[in-house]
Every structure is written in C-alpha cells, then in structure tokens.
Amino acid sequence: MTETETMTPAARTYFLWTAVFMGVYVALNTAAIFGLFDLLHGPARWALAMAVTIPILGHIWAVLGFIRQSDEFVGPLTARRFIVAAGIAMGALSAWGFAESYADARHLPGWMIYPAFWAAFGLASVVVKDTKR
C-alpha cells in the first residue's frame, strides 16, 4: 500500500495484520482443500464457513485501521480507492450474477467478491492518484 523504504507506522501495522489474517485464511482453505474437514457435518460445516470468513473481516478491519491511522494524504487516497474498488467489484459481480440467471453463465461462488474487490483496488490505484474533488 505504501513504499517499504518509507513505511509508516500505519503501513507496518497494516502489513502485520494482513500477514496474520491472510495466513489464517490460506491455512484454513488449504486444510479444507486437502480434506482435513471432510468428516464435519451439519452445524460444524457452517462453523467452518464462518471461520474462513473471520480472517476476511479481520483484513477489512486492518484496511480501515490503515486509513484511520495514515496521514491526511494517504488515508483519504486509500479511502477513495477503496470506494471506487467496491463499486467496480459490486458492479462486476452483479453483472456476472445476472449473466448466470439470464445467460447461463458459469456459476461463480460468492466468496469471489473479495478477490474481485482487490483486483478492482489494483485497477483503482492506477486511476485514482489524487485526493482532490
């Protein structure tokens, strides 16, 4: 999110929490993919689904913390990119959902919204470079 050579305390905190939450996210999904939770049934499967969601909520919390703790330029710039990315991701996934309903497009799981959001954030970072109106 910011250059490592001039990493601010806000950026350091963000990268630390991102490593923690994404580590848990990858570990849980990897374990699930390799069948570690195959014996779970009923409510336990719901618990697994929620457990994988918690790191995503945690990462969003870390991003919001980064925005809050950053200075008067980096904070609003990140917030602006966040809003643009959310709009792009919601629009794109809504369009795909309607394509599934009306045009027999291949089904995309709902969790794709988060990687789609970050792909959109990358795009927004190229386009949104100032904090001016």
Added chain:
Amino acid sequence: MINNLRAIRTAAGMTQAELAAKVGVSRQAIIAVEADQHDPSLALAYKLSSLFGLPVEDIFPNPNTPNPIA
C-alpha cells in the same frame, strides 16, 4: 492547489523525506502537494509556513487574488 513548495524546499536544501519528517506527514503527502495532487489541510499549511518562516500565501498563493503566482 498550485504552490511554490518544491521551489521553497529545494532552496532550503531539503529533501522531500526530510521535509515530511519535519512536518509529520508521509513523503507521499509532500510529493502529492508539490504535484498538485493534494490540497493540504490548514494545519499542514501552517506547519510549512512556520518551518520556512514564510506567510502561508507565499507557499500557497491565494487563487482568489489576481495574479497569484506573481
């Protein structure tokens, strides 16, 4: 906001990183102000004014006055 910050900073022999550290913002913020990608807060404008010993309007000419970059 069009400004004279880059010229004033270089005349003072200061890097963007040094200036950022002195006024408590990121180097990106100084780059953005100099490139007219960010309008500084009044608090930051006053810090810059105090640091360089110049009136705020010498660094950030008032766009509402005639010929602001004179």
